[in-house]
Amino acid sequence: MSRYIGAVCKMCRREGEKLFLKGHRCYTNKCSLERKPYPPGQHGQRRSKISDYGIQLREKQKLKRLYGVQERPMKNLFEKAVRSKGVTGTNLLSALERRLDNVVYRTGFAASRKEARQLVKHGHFRVNGHKANIPSSILKVGDLIELCESSKSSSKLSGSLEANSIREIPAWLDVDKRGFKSTIKDLPRREDITSTVEERLVVELYSK
Numbered sequence: 001m002s003r004y005i006g007a008v009c010k011m012c013r014r015e016g017e018k019l020f021l022k023g024h025r026c027y028t029n030k031c032s033l034e035r036k037p038y039p040p041g042q043h044g045q046r047r048s049k050i051s052d053y054g055i056q057l058r059e060k061q062k063l064k065r066l067y068g069v070q071e072r073p074m075k076n077l078f079e080k081a082v083r084s085k086g087v088t089g090t091n092l093l094s095a096l097e098r099r100l101d102n103v104v105y106r107t108g109f110a111a112s113r114k115e116a117r118q119l120v121k122h123g124h125f126r127v128n129g130h131k132a133n134i135p136s137s138i139l140k141v142g143d144l145i146e147l148c149e150s151s152k153s154s155s156k157l158s159g160s161l162e163a164n165s166i167r168e169i170p171a172w173l174d175v176d177k178r179g180f181k182s183t184i185k186d187l188p189r190r191e192d193i194t195s196t197v198e199e200r201l202v203v204e205l206y207s208k
Contacts, residue, residue: 053205055201056201056202056204056205057205059197059198059199059201059202059205060074060201060202060205060206062197063096063195063197063199063202066195066197067096067099067102067113068101068113068114068117069096069099069136073136075206077092077095077096078092078202078203078206080095081095087190088203089199089200089202089203090189090190090199092199092202092203093188093190093193093195093197093199094187094188094189094193095138097170097172097188097193098138098139098140098184098187098188099135099136099137099138099139100120100125100127100132100134100135100136100137100138100139100145101113101116101117101120101135101136102116103139103145103173103182103184104116104119104120104125104145106167106169106170106173107145107161107169107173107175107182108160108161108165108167108169108175108177109125109147109157109160109161109180110160111160116135117135119157120132120133120134120135121133121135123148124147124148124151124157125145125146125147125148125151126145126146126147126148127139127143127144127145128143128144129144131148132145139184140184141184141185141186141187142183142184142185143183143184144181144182144183145181145182145183145184146179146180146181146182147180147181152180161175161177161180168194170188170192170193170194171186171192172184172185172186172187172188172189172192173185
């Protein structure tokens with residue numbers, strides 16, 4: 001599977017808002033978007049007219065970059081969202097929020113989703129008592145995510161929850177910092193999702 005290995009700050013500049021891809025750096029004045037609030041490239045400061053299709057495409061790209069998901073997995077999630085009951089856009093965002101790597105990030109074990117994916121792949125977490133190393137796993141209500149006993153001795157991992165306390169924990173997560181674990185206590189609702197993406201535009205694009 002392909003993956004982007006370039007400068008992630010360019011992604012934030014291209015989308016015109018912070019996607020928090022660099023962890024703690026995004027909360028400081030070192031953030032590239034703070035210093036260069038315009039798209040990257042030699043023509044970045046030029047104003048250009050964008051079509052309706054272009055607006056929809058930018059929203060889809062923003063959503064993919066925010067959650068670190070490639071095109072094929074995103075399309076699969078959309079197709080499942082269409083088949084599920086409820087609003088398609090909200091279903092799509094709910095599924096993205098319940099990905100294992102995103103839950104690890106939301107809980108506070110990682111400074112970014114990229115770091116969360118790496119931690120999951122390296123087997124630092126258990127789901128319902130079983131070792132889990134697939135970042136794209138979609139969790140369900142009642143699932144328990146906890147740090148493996150062998151990983152609790154890591155000063156970096158054990159200190160992550162406090163280091164990342166600047167971020168607000170979503171209402172649909174129940175976090176036990178002392179026990180290094182969290183529980184999915186409810187499905188994410190749209191008002192619980194802080195993403196600024198207009199999911200309606202993404203649905204319109206995929207529905208063409």
